[in-house]
Amino acid sequence: xxxxxxxxxxxxxxxxxxxxxxxxxxxxxxxxxxxxxxxxxxxxxxxxxxxxxxxxxxxxxxxxxxxxxxxxxxxxxxxxxxxxxxxxxxxxxxxxxxxxxxxxxxxxxxxxxxxxxxxxxxxxxxxxxxxxxxxxxxxxxxxxxxxxxxxxxxxxxxxxxxxxxxxxxxxxxxxxxxxxxxxxxxxxxxxxxxxxxxxxxxxxxxxxxxxxxxxxxxxxxxxxxxxxxxxxxxxxxxxxxxxxxxxxxxxxxxxxxxxxxxxxxxxxxxxxxxxxxxxxxxxxxxxxxxxxxxxxxxxxxxxxxxxxxxxxxxxxxxxxxxxxxxxxxxxxxxxxxxxxxxxxxxxxxxxxxxxxxxxxxxxxxxxxxxxxxxxxxxxxxxxxxxxxxxxxxxxxxxxxxxxxxxxxxxxxxxxxxxxxxxxxxxxxxxxxxxxxxxxxxxxxxxxxxxxxxxxxxxxxxxxxxxxxxxxxxxxxxxxxxxxxxxxxxxxxxxxxxxxx
Amino acid sequence: xxxxxxxxxxxxxxxxxxxxxxxxxxxxxxxxxxxxxxxxxxxxxxxxxxxxxxxxxxxxxxxxxxxxxxxxxxxxxxxxxxxxxxxxxxxxxxxxxx
Numbered sequence: 077x078x079x080x081x082x083x084x085x086x087x088x089x090x091x092x093x094x095x096x097x098x099x100x101x102x103x104x105x106x107x108x109x110x111x112x113x114x115x116x117x118x119x120x121x122x123x124x125x126x127x128x129x130x131x132x133x134x135x136x137x138x139x140x141x142x143x144x145x146x147x148x149x150x151x152x153x154x155x156x157x158x159x160x161x162x163x164x165x166x167x168x169x170x171x172x173x174x175x176x177x178x179x180x181x182x183x184x185x186x187x188x189x190x191x192x193x194x195x196x197x198x199x200x201x202x203x204x205x206x207x208x209x210x211x212x213x214x215x216x217x218x219x220x221x222x223x224x225x226x227x228x229x230x231x232x233x234x235x236x237x238x239x240x241x242x243x244x245x246x247x248x249x250x251x252x253x254x255x256x257x258x259x260x261x262x263x264x265x266x267x268x269x270x271x272x273x274x275x276x277x278x279x280x281x282x283x284x285x286x287x288x289x290x291x292x293x294x295x296x297x298x299x300x301x302x303x304x305x306x307x308x309x310x311x312x313x314x315x316x317x318x319x320x321x322x323x324x325x326x327x328x329x330x331x332x333x334x335x336x337x338x339x340x341x342x343x344x345x346x347x348x349x350x351x352x353x354x355x356x357x358x359x360x361x362x363x364x365x366x367x368x369x370x371x372x373x374x375x376x377x378x379x380x381x382x383x384x385x386x387x388x389x390x391x392x393x394x395x396x397x398x399x400x401x402x403x404x405x406x407x408x409x410x411x412x413x414x415x416x417x418x419x420x421x422x423x424x425x426x427x428x429x430x431x432x433x434x435x436x437x438x439x440x441x442x443x444x445x446x447x448x449x450x451x452x453x454x455x456x457x458x459x460x461x462x463x464x465x466x467x468x469x470x471x472x473x474x475x476x477x478x479x480x481x482x483x484x485x486x487x488x489x490x491x492x493x494x495x496x497x498x499x500x501x502x503x504x505x506x507x508x509x510x511x512x513x514x515x516x517x518x519x520x521x522x523x524x525x526x527x528x529x530x531x532x533x534x535x536x537x538x539x540x541x542x543x544x545x546x547x548x549x550x551x552x553x554x555x556x557x558x559x560x561x562x563x564x565x566x567x568x569x570x571x572x573x574x575x576x
Numbered sequence: 577x578x579x580x581x582x583x584x585x586x587x588x589x590x591x592x593x594x595x596x597x598x599x600x601x602x603x604x605x606x607x608x609x610x611x612x613x614x615x616x617x618x619x620x621x622x623x624x625x626x627x628x629x630x631x632x633x634x635x636x637x638x639x640x641x642x643x644x645x646x647x648x649x650x651x652x653x654x655x656x657x658x659x660x661x662x663x664x665x666x667x668x669x670x671x672x673x674x
Contacts, residue, residue: 174657270635387618389611410660426592435594442591457615458628459627
């Protein structure tokens with residue numbers, strides 16, 4: 077039999093219902109797995125073993141496992157507030173901050189019965205594509221610990237891949253769920269903007285941020301989305317739309333479905349360039365989509381693709397610089413009080429508390445919003461954002477969804493892009509457009525490929541499906557059926573095997 | 577698009593309430609110039625008459641009743657405890673016009 081920490085959410089729920097094992101057994105197994113591999117991975121910033129076991133025991137006593145998440149050990153990205161626990165956003169400025177309230181997603185998952193094991197590592201304030209920008213040290217990729225797990229939700233992705241949590245939550249502002257899911261060989265979903273409440277998420281770029289699940293199967297991602305989706309009076313951007321049953325259509329055949337392969341994503345102009353191994357794996361998956369009955373549409377253009385990344389790198393720093401103004405050392409967090417004046421205290425607290433990438437982005441954003449430059453940068457970016465959205469609207473008149481690689485590369489070496497912020501930004505070239513347009517994106521593993529710097533390495537490749545607003549169900553349906561034909565096995569090679 | 581100078585960077589650091597060491601001001605001048613050059617490609621596009629997209633929810637003016645919500649003693653205590661310096665039930669800080 078498979079080890080408890082290898083099972084999907086669905087298989088785990090079946091085991092709990094049939095009393096094959098208890099939530100306590102599960103929780104203890106996950107905590108043991110964490111103890112076994114955390115030294116190599118550093119996926120977590122904090123783990124709460126006693127609370128987790130106590131919660132699992134309480135669930136076992138209730139014996140109520142009808143909710144798919146009941147008694148399931150999960151992990152939360154450390155930019156999500158949980159009352160009474162440290163919530164650091166991987167920043168020195170919040171190193172000792174204890175959250176005073178619960179994020180709505182945390183409330184909903186706990187109401188569904190989930191057992192929170194701990195909080196996962198991220199790039200500071202979710203800014204980055206490698207988790208190297210964490211103030212508390214990088215997370216390593218479970219497939220090869222000399223490589224990055226992607227980011228910014230690298231801790232959650234690595235934890236689910238390595239068997240340190242059954243499912244996890246991350247946040248995605250420009251690819252921060254999908255790109256690490258791709259690099260770690262797991263499923264990651266960025267829901268439509270407005271589908272999931274962001275109350276209690278430490279805000280990064282408010283017009284783009286969205287919370288979503290990491291899971292070992294597409295069906296599992298659907299179950300987690302079900303638990304967290306829906307309107308919340310505490311987040312005015314959540315949609316009043318009815319939340320559909322995301323699992324109802326998973327098996328419905330794909331015959332007649334049209335899937336677009338945007339040509340700009342493969343043009344010679346694509347800045348980053350797709351690695352040959354990624355391309356090969358992606359093209360093999362396209363053939364499977366055709367076998368499943370979908371029609372691929374190649375004559376499809378998103379003409380402003382090249383500009384989406386530039387839009388993103390104006391809007392993100394601008395909104396971030398505004399959101400992070402709250403970290404002033406007065407009400408919470410790090411506070412340096414040696415200076416004579418309040419303004420000097422602000423400067424010193426922020427200069428010391430915010431890490432280099434955050435300082436860089438706060439500077440860029442403040443510049444882009446400052447008098448004389450607002451029109452040239454922020455307003456211009458918001459106008460081009462309209463053009464990017466219109467590209468998607470036109471595309472979705474022709475096709476049901478789009479398919480692209482999630483990342484142009486497999487996991488890169490730790491440190492490889494550290495000194496070149498622009499090269500790091502290009503990691504997001506395939507994922508940012510979905511955030512700019514507000515539409516949902518799903519990443520699922522579609523194979524293994526060699527690394528350009530090491531032909532013997534076999535690293536996960538992710539495939540991304542992008543859909544219409546509020547059409548996550550269609551992405552999950554396509555993803556689920558594709559997953560069944562691809563037989564991808566989450567068996568990370570860089571960490572010790574589970575004890576027998 | 578204009579290029580960014582070191583004086584601009586110093587000014588922006590002040591606006592952003594960031595005290596930065598001299599070497600970082602120099603490094604940021606170069607790095608911000610490179611990033612601004614990249615995002616400057618937006619100026620290639622004609623956007624006369626194109627509306628701005630500030631948000632993508634399709635919602636407008638989401639209102640709620642303007643009611644005072646209570647705060648229990650435990651929550652108030654948690655909030656006050658989070659403050660670096662307090663004086664009784666107040667958060668203490670230096671005066672703006674000190």
